[in-house]
Amino acid sequence: xxxxxxxxxxxxxxxxxxxxxxxxxxxxxxxxxxxxxxxxxxxxxxxxxxxxxxxxxxxxxxxxxxxxxxxxxxxxxxxxxxxxxxxxxxxxxxxxxxxxxxxxxxxxxxxxxxxxxxxxxxxxxxxxxxxxxxxxxxxxxxxxxx
Amino acid sequence: xxxxxxxxxxxxxxxxxxxxxxxxxxxxxxxxxxxxxxxxxxxxxxxxxxxxxxxxxxxxxxxxxxxxxxxxxxxxxxxxxxxxxxxxxxxxxxxxxxxxxxxxxxxxxxxxxxxxxxxxxxxxxxxxxxxxxxxxxxxxxxxxxxxxxxxxxxxxxxxxxxxxxxxxxxxxxxxxxxxxxxxxxxxxxxxxxxxxxxxxxxxxxxxxxxxxxxxxxxxxxxxxxxxxxxxxxxxxxxxxxxxxxxxxxxxxxxxxxxxxxxxxxxxxxxxxxxxxxxxxxxxxxxxxxxxxxxxxxxxxxxxxxxxxxxxxxxxxxxxxxxxxxxxxxxxxxxxxxxxxxxxxxx
Numbered sequence: 486x487x488x489x490x491x492x493x494x495x496x497x498x499x500x501x502x503x504x505x506x507x508x509x510x511x512x513x514x515x516x517x518x519x520x521x522x523x524x525x526x527x528x529x530x531x532x533x534x535x536x537x538x539x540x541x542x543x544x545x546x547x548x549x550x551x552x553x554x555x556x557x558x559x560x561x562x563x564x565x566x567x568x569x570x571x572x573x574x575x576x577x578x579x580x581x582x583x584x585x586x587x588x589x590x591x592x593x594x595x596x597x598x599x600x601x602x603x604x605x606x607x608x609x610x611x612x613x614x615x616x617x618x619x620x621x622x623x624x625x626x627x628x629x630x631x
Numbered sequence: 632x633x634x635x636x637x638x639x640x641x642x643x644x645x646x647x648x649x650x651x652x653x654x655x656x657x658x659x660x661x662x663x664x665x666x667x668x669x670x671x672x673x674x675x676x677x678x679x680x681x682x683x684x685x686x687x688x689x690x691x692x693x694x695x696x697x698x699x700x701x702x703x704x705x706x707x708x709x710x711x712x713x714x715x716x717x718x719x720x721x722x723x724x725x726x727x728x729x730x731x732x733x734x735x736x737x738x739x740x741x742x743x744x745x746x747x748x749x750x751x752x753x754x755x756x757x758x759x760x761x762x763x764x765x766x767x768x769x770x771x772x773x774x775x776x777x778x779x780x781x782x783x784x785x786x787x788x789x790x791x792x793x794x795x796x797x798x799x800x801x802x803x804x805x806x807x808x809x810x811x812x813x814x815x816x817x818x819x820x821x822x823x824x825x826x827x828x829x830x831x832x833x834x835x836x837x838x839x840x841x842x843x844x845x846x847x848x849x850x851x852x853x854x855x856x857x858x859x860x861x862x863x864x865x866x867x868x869x870x871x872x873x874x875x876x877x878x879x880x881x882x883x884x885x886x887x888x889x890x891x892x893x894x895x896x897x898x899x900x901x902x903x904x905x906x907x908x909x910x911x912x913x914x915x916x917x918x919x920x921x922x923x924x925x926x927x928x929x930x931x932x933x934x935x936x937x938x939x940x941x942x943x944x945x946x947x948x949x950x951x952x953x954x955x956x957x958x959x960x961x962x963x964x965x966x967x968x969x970x971x972x973x974x975x976x977x
Contacts, residue, residue, distance in 0.1 A: 527934035559846075562848035
């Protein structure tokens with residue numbers, strides 16, 4: 486993501502789990518991306534644990550889930566419905582990307598940077614909440630059977 | 632800014648309500664599209680599944696006849712429906728396949744010194760390996776080597792065995808027409824070269840397609856739970872799991888063996904509804920094993936990949952290898968595998 490061109494300064498903070506230590510002074514967080522590895526149930530458990538530490542105001546469009554590893558189906562230990570249900574429970578968008586493939590990674594980076602710009606308020610006329618309702622309506626029908 | 636957002640969001644809401652109306656008046660084609668869309672590259676696990684029990688095995692299955700299916704390692708493939716296959720032409724097929732194999736081997740594709748080219752191919756039906764009456768009959772293909780010496784002991788050695796079956800394949804049977812025979816599960820035991828040659832012949836003759844059936848960790852954990860749930864009179868093997876830890880330079884394997892009665896006791900404490908297995912129960916069963924291991928070794932097994940499951944009923948490997956140990960639950964094991972095969976075809 487840092488390779489992408491962006492008008493303002495872009496900082497990425499990586500963490501294995503939340504909560505982040507509160508002793509450090511850090512800039513405002515605009516977007517939280519939870520990366521779930523579909524090959525590992527531990528990754529899902531970790532994410533669920535971390536979600537509890539996120540302030541409710543973030544769920545208005547500033548949180549998104551990224552599921553990786555869907556390409557190698559034989560290695561998957563988590564069913565797709567589990568992550569879809571998780572994203573649905575937290576009212577946040579779910580993106581799929583095989584982070585091991587270079588091309589997909591680059592595309593996803595572009596998409597995330599764009600989302601970040603919206604969440605940080607740098608795109609005039611579109612807010613994070615707006616973006617959320619936009620992304621949600623395209624997934625509507627498939628969630629009927631949840 | 633706020634009023635602008637509100638006016639932006641309302642048109643979105645109205646467009647999202649229209650697809651809802653669309654689905655209420657769904658026609659058959661739309662229903663089919665719906666079901667196709669739901670099936671992604673993952674197995675659509677129904678939340679509940681029946682535990683295989685011994686009454687499923689038909690009465691006319693002769694234990695002697697199926698005994699050779701047990702205790703052998705089979706490699707799994709999924710197979711698309713066979714076009715214009717007829718059970719009455721089995722002798723004809725034997726002859727054709729025999730000629731094909733001999734021709735292929737003489738082409739020099741499989742050159743082995745001292746290989747006996749006197750082979751015999753036999754097609755035979757396996758009675759009773761089916762779930763419902765609608766399922767087509769299973770059939771078996773064997774390659775036997777004829778001994779070259781014309782002496783009294785004419786024992787033919789089985790070089791290769793393969794069998795085709797379909798257990799509870801209703802979802803597939805409904806979608807194909809009369810000319811096709813649906814036998815989505817193919818199990819092979821023998822050398823790879825023979826499997827490839829026979830696969831080629833079937834693909835050419837019946838316009839079908841084989842593809843290897845891999846079993847992912849999700850399905851392996853379901854199998855572990857279902858097979859532990861089976862009631863057994865006596866246990867012939869310990870319950871064993873094998874995990875592969877992805878790390879460089881070489882992957883590490885972790886093996887965890889439990890006494891089968893302990894595993895059954897654990898399952899019984901987790902299991903709530905009789906006759907059914909739910910996703911939560913499977914997850915809880917596996918989580919108990921993971922947390923027990925973590926407590927002792929401080930390793931998170933849930934971050935690794937389940938590669939092999941071995942119980943007294945059967946053992947399965949993620950590469951698509953299976954060994955069935957108990958004849959009582961043969962049909963039950965095959966039913967689950969058929970489901971995976973059908974899913975892979977679709």
